[in-house]
Amino acid sequence: MGDMVVVRKEGLYCVPGDFYIDPWRPVERAVITHAHGDHARYGSQRYLTAAPGVGVLRARMGEDAAIDGLAYGEKVVHNGVTVSLHPAGHVLGSSQVRMECGGEVWVASGDYKVEADKTCTPFEPVRCHSFITESTFGLPIYRWEPEQDIFDDINGWWRKNAEQGRCSVVFAYAFGKAQRILSGIDPSIGPVVCHGAVEPLSRAYRAEGVPLPPTVMVTDIDKAALRRALVIAPPSAAGSTWMRRFGDYSDAFASGWMLLRGARRRRSVDRGFVLSDHADWPGLMTAIRATEAQRIIVTHGSIPVMVRWLCEQGLDAAGFETEYGDEDEAVSAEASDA
Template identity: 80%
Template sequence: MADMVVVRKDGLYCVPGGFYIDPWRPVERAVITHAHGDHARAGHGHYLSAASGVNVLKSRLGQNIRIDGIEYGARIEHNGVAISLHPAGHVLGSSQVRLEHKGEVWVASGDYKVEPDRTCAPFEPVRCDTFITESTFGLPIYRWQPEQSIFDDINAWWRGNAAAGRCSVVFAYSFGKAQRILSGLDAAIGPIVCHGAVEPLNRVYRAAGVNLPPTVLVTDIDKQALRSAIVIAPPSVSGSPWMKRFGDYSDSFASGWMLLRGARRRRGVDRGFVLSDHADWPGLMTAIRATEAPRVIVTHGSIAVMVRWLRQLGLDASGFDTEYGDDEAEAAAAADGADGAEGANTPLEKTDA
């Protein structure tokens, strides 16, 4: 039987269905797993996403896009292919795409993590014949600590800075990572300030029922209060004139890449918090096993290592060459306004991981 999903120049293409999944060039019909910039591009004729992701996509791609949202687990049919979306646990509205045609089932995972967090629906294993998995952190060295321990570290760092009269700044991607960090902050420590690229997405999360602490823009807080505040800002503002208003501050970066000393050095921040919205190595293996899929196709990340390992486990494993998860994170973050001005357009950055 021919493959249900193949790679074309425009993206992952469902052959019998005649539509794309997270295409990287404009197409007529696109099923979108989530709203990060490497998976959700502008210019498609029609979008389909999880209902909980519709407003996120509109906030990032424009209110006038043609989009339909379906609830997790609901089925629709297109050209004889049954499509359903299932929680990926990555960010608000993130989905795995289940495709069924003539008794065969494929699942395209998009990006995912298996550890639950407070800001999105938890990952749901979906049994299938072929599983398309990401591999952003597809090396055995990547093993995350429970998120609460990271939140405890962030709050302790913030508390210590506030006691010393020093502002705390966390660089985190505007969509997903910023809101996850917000959900774990102890608002009793001090004010919580969000950059203008973060705050619109906070509103989308709150409208979706996600509980986030009160936040303000930097223009809404006096200079004295900033000395005990924590600031959540996109990485693009690091070293920009926007940062000068915080005076003596301590900065940090939140990302799975902070596990690597070299990444921490390159960022040049005071602290690195290892917090990722992608599955670590044990999480990837857990997810793959839970699908019970005999065939696994690996995309974006450590493809060769994971394919070799999965073959040793007796699975039919191979890779897809895609345009996800490259240097777009940095390129898109830079587009967040060179001067880091409040209210700059929300960057269509890749999640940090």
């Protein structure tokens, strides 16, 4: 048998199974690792995703979309390929796709991180012969601090602003990053306001049993209370008329790219919090080793660097060119020369 997974113009294609993984064009059957826009695109006839992520995927694809949910670890057989989904630890419902056929096992990681958090099922290493891994932060410079340290920094910054009667605004991706921040803040400091793009996704998290503190919309809070509030908004809100209601506020951006010199300056924010839902360099290496795979295929990110490093470690490594990006890719593009 040739390669179980290849790249076609529609996306990553499982040849014997006749289905696609996170296709970037409409197809008949799509297995979706998670509901971020670069991995879950509209128009396919039928979708399969991990059960905890069905609600978010349906919110993106519409009520009429044909979406099936599969419990983590549950197996289905399609065209002789045994398929199961395993936690990726990226966002709610994120999964790795395990495919087995003729004694050969391939795993496509989607996006993942190895540090556990309160908002999604932790990453689960899956042994395989061939591992398709992301490499968003696939350079040795990327090494994350423990998330609790970042949450302590966010809470300290918010508390200081609140004591000074100044609103605190954190710009973060609406799906995943925003809810992770919510899970780590101290709501005793003041009220928490969510942008209209964030609130529906937080409801989907709560519906899956993820504990998040109470939040309000900006229309439901008086001006005096705003001076002690933490506001969580998507990056697109920066500079918009929506921001005018907060008066003299302090702002921050939460992203792994904030580790780079110049990224915060280009975002013109007061603070940069280095918080990512992707694996850092040590995390990527830990995940790859845990698969025990001898063949590694690297996608979206620092492909040449990781491929060269893995080959130097004695692995059979190569890259796939894909159309996946990153939820913080706008920041990445601005910071790429920093």
